[in-house]
Amino acid sequence: MALTDSETTVAHLRERVLAFVRERDWEQFHAPKNLSMALSAEAAELMEHFLWSTPEESRAVAAEPARRAKIAEELADVVIYALGFANMTGLDVAACIEAKMAANALKYPVEKARGRSAKYTEL
Amino acid sequence: MALTDSETTVAHLRERVLAFVRERDWEQFHAPKNLSMALSAEAAELMEHFLWSTPEESRAVAAEPARRAKIAEELADVVIYALGFANMTGLDVAACIEAKMAANALKYPVEKARGRSAKYTEL
Amino acid sequence: MALTDSETTVAHLRERVLAFVRERDWEQFHAPKNLSMALSAEAAELMEHFLWSTPEESRAVAAEPARRAKIAEELADVVIYALGFANMTGLDVAACIEAKMAANALKYPVEKARGRSAKYTEL
Amino acid sequence: MALTDSETTVAHLRERVLAFVRERDWEQFHAPKNLSMALSAEAAELMEHFLWSTPEESRAVAAEPARRAKIAEELADVVIYALGFANMTGLDVAACIEAKMAANALKYPVEKARGRSAKYTEL
Numbered sequence: 001m002a003l004t005d006s007e008t009t010v011a012h013l014r015e016r017v018l019a020f021v022r023e024r025d026w027e028q029f030h031a032p033k034n035l036s037m038a039l040s041a042e043a044a045e046l047m048e049h050f051l052w053s054t055p056e057e058s059r060a061v062a063a064e065p066a067r068r069a070k071i072a073e074e075l076a077d078v079v080i081y082a083l084g085f086a087n088m089t090g091l092d093v094a095a096c097i098e099a100k101m102a103a104n105a106l107k108y109p110v111e112k113a114r115g116r117s118a119k120y121t122e123l
Numbered sequence: 124m125a126l127t128d129s130e131t132t133v134a135h136l137r138e139r140v141l142a143f144v145r146e147r148d149w150e151q152f153h154a155p156k157n158l159s160m161a162l163s164a165e166a167a168e169l170m171e172h173f174l175w176s177t178p179e180e181s182r183a184v185a186a187e188p189a190r191r192a193k194i195a196e197e198l199a200d201v202v203i204y205a206l207g208f209a210n211m212t213g214l215d216v217a218a219c220i221e222a223k224m225a226a227n228a229l230k231y232p233v234e235k236a237r238g239r240s241a242k243y244t245e246l
Numbered sequence: 247m248a249l250t251d252s253e254t255t256v257a258h259l260r261e262r263v264l265a266f267v268r269e270r271d272w273e274q275f276h277a278p279k280n281l282s283m284a285l286s287a288e289a290a291e292l293m294e295h296f297l298w299s300t301p302e303e304s305r306a307v308a309a310e311p312a313r314r315a316k317i318a319e320e321l322a323d324v325v326i327y328a329l330g331f332a333n334m335t336g337l338d339v340a341a342c343i344e345a346k347m348a349a350n351a352l353k354y355p356v357e358k359a360r361g362r363s364a365k366y367t368e369l
Numbered sequence: 370m371a372l373t374d375s376e377t378t379v380a381h382l383r384e385r386v387l388a389f390v391r392e393r394d395w396e397q398f399h400a401p402k403n404l405s406m407a408l409s410a411e412a413a414e415l416m417e418h419f420l421w422s423t424p425e426e427s428r429a430v431a432a433e434p435a436r437r438a439k440i441a442e443e444l445a446d447v448v449i450y451a452l453g454f455a456n457m458t459g460l461d462v463a464a465c466i467e468a469k470m471a472a473n474a475l476k477y478p479v480e481k482a483r484g485r486s487a488k489y490t491e492l
Binding site for chain 1: 127136137146167176179191198216
């Protein structure tokens with residue numbers, strides 16, 4: 001109860017997601033193709049909250065209480081499906097992130113990337 | 124080094140993502156609107172690996188070594204942007220997931236949802 | 247009234263979309279960034295109808311009357327935003343399609359691509 | 370040759386797309402599920418050009434020649450898959466758009482919607 005990011009491991013969240021899916025006998029539907037679609041659909045729902053605001057305005061949108069509660073749900077859906085995808089494919093999320101961030105650090109060296117939003121191919 | 128899901132808290136991953144962004148002075152670009160777009164774009168890249176396979180075939184696609192390495196990168200990108208979004212909006216991912224899963228358990232009671240992929244409104 | 251694909255030019259549809267936007271003074275919101283987000287969000291809504299079905303089952307899903315009516319709306323939304331994007335950027339859709347299909351014909355020569363779903367880089 | 374929006378019917382574009390698919394015996398892969406995924410993935414690629422720009426800046430991004438050529442290709446891909454989806458499901462795009470725009474006109478009456486980006490539920 002009352003999980004928080006500071007005290008919750010990724011593995012603990014994965015186990016919760018897996019238990020939920022198994023209790024409902026949903027592994028049969030959770031092929032990587034289907035989970036990637038569901039993840040993409042949820043990411044789009046998160047994005048829909050910000051369609052017509054400017055980036056600056058979007059900071060206020062995300063802080064408005066009624067909206068914030070819905071945004072929290074969409075973010076949860078995104079991460080739940082990402083963890084479900086990791087469960088079904090056996091990928092370790094923390095290891096994937098560590099490896100990708102090491103690669104990103106090479107593509108975006110601090111001195112070249114600082115304060116710039118250009119893609120690494122254009123730095 | 125050598126992070127794993129069993130020993131890594133969500134907060135630890137969030138801090139790594141935040142440090143990466145801050146070192147590059149990228150918080151100015153990381154408005155919720157922009158991060159939700161980047162997350163959605165990465166989710167689409169993950170999905171692209173499975174466009175033409177059937178769900179069943181997609182399990183094998185995700186297991187094929189060369190493909191698996193790329194899929195791992197796309198999954199990492201998705202979670203990195205989700206954590207970045209959480210950092211910028213101050214949402215606690217574990218708390219959001221716990222709340223959403225409690226709501227989902229009410230929408231999808233085990234006895235009604237078992238073995239069925241229908242939306243809760245059609246159960 | 248009663249438009250049909252056989253008798254309607256792309257330009258006619260574009261004009262209808264443009265008139266709708268102008269009457270509401272919405273051009274100020276219709277920057278390419280925002281329209282590309284809206285288009286992507288609508289494409290995700292179309293996709294949501296097929297999350298858990300197999301590709302084969304999805305043909306029946308799209309034929310079921312209640313579902314079909316909603317799918318028709320989502321498809322309309324996608325094309326409306328694509329035409330709105332063309333209006334705001336001044337791109338000619340038919341010309342873009344003709345050029346892209348010529349490029350695709352080179353990437354996917356009939357004799358190599360027939361009956362295969364592989365990406366051109368893997369043919 | 371040299372198609373333009375002013376002189377090209379939607380049906381003509383649909384026939385071109387259908388011929389391309391049939392020559393390659395690709396109808397077997399073009400289930401609605403798969404086409405909706407491909408459409409969504411292409412919409413995301415279009416969106417990727419505008420991730421870090423503001424809406425205002427995105428107008429200039431879309432006008433920059435090198436970028437514009439790529440954007441034209443992504444827009445073409447989106448519409449090609451939308452037309453392919455219409456071909457496989459037998460939906461008439463112009464009729465769908467006419468019906469949806471009539472519904473949108475009721476949801477967004479000119480006097481209430483003018484100059485406002487709010488969703489119809491919040492007008």
